[in-house]
Amino acid sequence: MNKKGNGGVSKVLSQFAILIALIILLIFFSVTTDGFLSTTNIFNIMRQVAVNGIAAVGMTMVIVTGGIDISVGSMMGVASVCCATLMVRGMHPVLAVLLVLLLGLAIGTAHGCFVYDIGLPPMIATLATMSILRGVTYIISGGLPVYGFPEGFNVIGQGYIGPVPVPVIIMVICFVIGWFILERTSFGRYVYGVGSNREASRLSGVNVRKVIYGVYGLCGMLAAMSGVVLLSRVNSGQPKAGESYEMDIITAVVLGGVSTNGGEGRIGNVIIGLLLMGVLLNGMVMMNIPDYYQRVVKGFVLLLAISYDKLSQKRANKK
């Protein structure tokens, strides 16, 4: 509803605003904080961003169809604890990871069913599974961390290829695949189309069910993947893993210019949104800003970044 027509000019500006915010932050922290602008710290930030980044790819697709998936945080938890438990019980890591990805796909597909076939509001459907999945995570783990994994599993979260951390590579691969799907395949086209006008898509002969199942399935699978990376990163299956991560992920996606109304947004910009959040947190910890103030600063930066974006769009539209 009420989509405002934004022309080409403002679209360019829109990417620009968040980028400018990012650059300002980068400059600010490099001036105020020693060691901020080192290669290791840059990779550091990217590594910290990777877990959310992987899930953000799936979330972007879901939001482009006009939906939302609140359950990704719980999905990460379930994936983390399941994968940990399977490995501790002696399953080969590769097999365990594959199984967990399948689990994510299955749960995501179930979301697709709720949203498309039953017609539930995505927010509420995934809120329900959020609660269920977190409960299941606690039940499986008994509320205690699961640990003791085979040698080498920690490569996924902690390893390096050359100077580049493995999670960063995984994230980049996910983004490239996500970009390819959204921009270069007909499935991606339908993702935008369904988000833009679902009824028109149906009437154009597009199998809307397949699109909805697809995006939620992918989102579930990517969230599971990001749970696995998280698991390997902390090397212990935490029942709390991923709790409330969904908010950060959604924030990054929306900061990246993806409209929650659906049909709009480019996945490339989501990376900028992610980095903005990552840089902010990293910089504030490096500056040793107390946690309480970090929250305040985070909120204001978020507000400023999107306000600037919107205001510059308005100005562009007036021209």
Add this chain to the structure above:
Amino acid sequence: MNKKGNGGVSKVLSQFAILIALIILLIFFSVTTDGFLSTTNIFNIMRQVAVNGIAAVGMTMVIVTGGIDISVGSMMGVASVCCATLMVRGMHPVLAVLLVLLLGLAIGTAHGCFVYDIGLPPMIATLATMSILRGVTYIISGGLPVYGFPEGFNVIGQGYIGPVPVPVIIMVICFVIGWFILERTSFGRYVYGVGSNREASRLSGVNVRKVIYGVYGLCGMLAAMSGVVLLSRVNSGQPKAGESYEMDIITAVVLGGVSTNGGEGRIGNVIIGLLLMGVLLNGMVMMNIPDYYQRVVKGFVLLLAISYDKLSQKRANKK
């Protein structure tokens, strides 16, 4: 977009489904659990529901305009700690409460400004203030609970009038006022109109800004009110007060049939949504279901209740 056509028949059914779910739960718990269906326990449930209920009135209005307010939980926290601090510093409770309500109104109005004048997506704007307000709450309180209030302040949260707990009375009054505003005043009509079609409302001479400012302002004020009730109930200003309550509140509102697309939903049904959640939690604790399982059950009941609702609507439409 893509609003599915629901005729008058299905609307009646829709209220019905949640009501049936509530009745089933009531019967189930009264059979399985001793003391569940006692007057004290019924008031017990209502009292437990009251805090969320008060905020739900404001949330309903916001959602009817097609918006959302994620910050209510933090608003409750800030109101709670501010009111506590003011009283501890010697301010008269009545004055402190009034000041805090004004604060809620002011912050809510700021949300209106973000959403209407700057044009931010409501979810993101209120997410930002959520973070800011929580940070401020911690800063004010130093992370410590604030306590030691004048005699009598605890009446708001703990008192009774006859057999009825005061918070229940406050909630009922809020609902009656909310109902009156939405159903009987021109402002309420505009709330529905703006949620239905913002542009058409503007072109019909509706001052859309006033409506948006109004609903967010009211929502902020009611959240502050519910923070005060929580404070008095707990008798100590908790910096964590209200954390993640927004999800329960939104769930109750949506369970009550209010569409997140805006323009639809009746406030009367929100009470049923609230009671459903309240009864479920109370019953499960009384049945001694472990917390981990409670999450799972809660998710499933939520899923079943709205699915049944949607499926029966579909059936009705097919006729």
Add this chain to the structure above:
Amino acid sequence: MAEKLLELRHISKKFSGVTALEDVSIDIEPGEVLTLVGENGAGKSTLIKVITGAHHPTEGELWFEGKKIENNSPAKAKELGIGVIYQELNMMPTLTVAENIFYGKELKKGIMLRRKEMLEKSNEIIQELGANIDASKRVSELSIAEQQIVEIVKAVSEDIKLLIMDEPTAPLTNSEIEKMFDIVERLRKRNVAILYISHRLEEVFRISERTVVLRDGKHVITVPTRDIDRQMLIKYMVGRELGQEYPARTTEIGEVILKADHFVNEHLKDCSLELKKGEILGLAGLVGAGRTEMARAIFGADPLKSGELTLHGKKVRIKSPEDAISHGIGLITEDRKNQGLLLNQGIDYNVSYANLKSVCKFGVINKKKETQVTKKYVEAMDIKIHSMGQMAKTLSGGNQQKVVLGKWLATNSEILIFDEPTRGIDVGAKSEIYQLMRRLIEEGKSIIMISSEMPELIGMSDRILVMHDGRITGEISDSEVTQEKILEFATR
């Protein structure tokens, strides 16, 4: 007789109790143009949607090229070679024109989209059809008329055997309509059958071989078009004879009550106009001439860069629709779905919406009064509804338009601006609206009427201003007006 391309056998369709179609049987031959006419709510669009699989019939069968269609769906119909332009625009607003045109039938290499090729091809087709739209633009940036053209392009770019067009000309002006008829002619030569729906009866006589009339969901008659005339057709449609189409004026025109001087904004380049009391002032022009913009500027819906408005000899500043309404100005917008109606609210909510103050006391609504007011206008305009609380979106297009009119009549505005008031409305309703406009004039109100239908503009207006490219290029008085003259100014 040639083999039938499509046959509908005993189709019925019910919506939660409401019967939209009852036992309708029609057929189409290859290369034939069949028109479908009927009043608003007769079931035309529903019939179309049954054919394309968007709705499933409650009863009945569809046969295509001698085979029964099983499990019909939009995708299936497309496969069979049925192209369709729905009454309501079905565009993906956030996608580009090219993306829309190839939506659901993308050109691919492996799994990769051939994006350049699709863009080039789109531009080619658009140019071939004589339109001037950049295929890389987002659809949300196009005007409604341009979007409609894209719809047509989208439909004909496919390899189709049957093209269904549900009121394709409603948002178009004459020149585009001509272009569209060229397209129809070309398709017919390729032996494509066309099922055509329109409320503009002259079009029916112009292009069709046979005509089907529906009334209240029932099939009335199928006749060769040359065997009937306009009067007969109307009689079949509405079940009675209509009187004088454009009622004559009975009152005098008074002095100037509204004066807009030198309006300038994004789309308007120095426009001035005067409206006299008791007058119907027509605004003519081609698509994009700026008529809607002028109306919106007067109404305060869009900001002005400069310009002055005088009401009753007094300068006023109107900054918002709210101001305009309080000064007694009303605007019936051209886009009823997006700008006029609260689709998921009841009839009563819609009718009282712009004028709640009159049924309120201290901001509290007097429900009884509201119901009375609504009833008054529902009856006055003969809006077909089941109940006051029925949601506006379940009404047929024509009845929706009447609800919007009702809303503005309820405001009792002195000056009413009608932007395409008869778009998508059947002949019966049209004549009712004309009578209504006359009645308003007789009550001393003044009207600015924007229309792309020349005959009605000429028939109703006392004076016509012609716009082109954001300027007023000419004024024609009632006595000397002709279509040619308007067109001359409109292209100047």
Add this chain to the structure above:
Amino acid sequence: EDASSQAKDTPKETAQGEPPAAAETPADKNDASNGEFKTEGLKIAYTCQDLTNTYFVEVSRGVQARCDELGIDVNIVDGKADVANQITAFENFISQKLDGIIISPIDETALVPSVKAAQDAGIPVISGNQLVEGSDAFITVPEYEYGFAIGEEAGKWIKEKLDGKAKVAIFDYPELESVIDRGNGIQEGILSQAPDADIVARQSANNAEKGMANMENILQANPDVEVLACVNDAGALGAYEAVMAAHKDSDRFFIGGLDATDEALNKIKEGGIYRATVDIQPFESGKLFVDTLIKVMQEGPIEETINIPMKVVNASNISDYK
């Protein structure tokens, strides 16, 4: 006095691997209950702070285990770190007419009226971990001392291995009131042994992910940090992974946590940079809670604070743990 000193001894001795001691106190109670007090069929409840916290998971298990032994029906309710939940729980307990309540309060003052209401309804209430004024008994880990213990351990390390000088990071968790003292204890503990230590970062972390991300960032700002003390093992373990991944582990590095979770004990056993934690025997504490409640039911309120003993676990005594 007796009860408290007994309670003090019990877990400690178990920690040192002498099983009989663990059974000592309960055995006393059992005798009593066999004589005149029947525990079977009793209905009690335990409401803890947060069941997503390993410590309370263990305490709850201890409570559950002891109740199972004694045939008591126990309702364990998660406070989810929000005191309103505990107040709600009390309302429900009272309408259920339970026989006794154990509470590990999220906030002391907030629960005073609830405890009073329960007592007015004839239900005894005892406090674990933090005291609610007016409870019938109080069993606690003194938070400040708890933090001080690991701080002191870290300080000793600095004094002995790092010549009294080091850059130090502290992870606290000021979001939870009770843990604020613990964080302060850590800091004072370090400074008490190593007054020249330079505390370069104090950040909030109570879980592995947060601990890891924080440590990564701190190592960027201060690559020469060598000591970390954290309010719990979960956060410290996350930091451990970060340090290992950054290859900063050395003979000089010290990480210390609190709670003695299995995972932490394993790390200490491995002999790496995870050097110490402090054991407060959550599982045994849970049992102690139940036993104390039963004692209160029989004999009335216990005035004296019962301290849960704590013991620093490091390389020197890790072999005592299985």
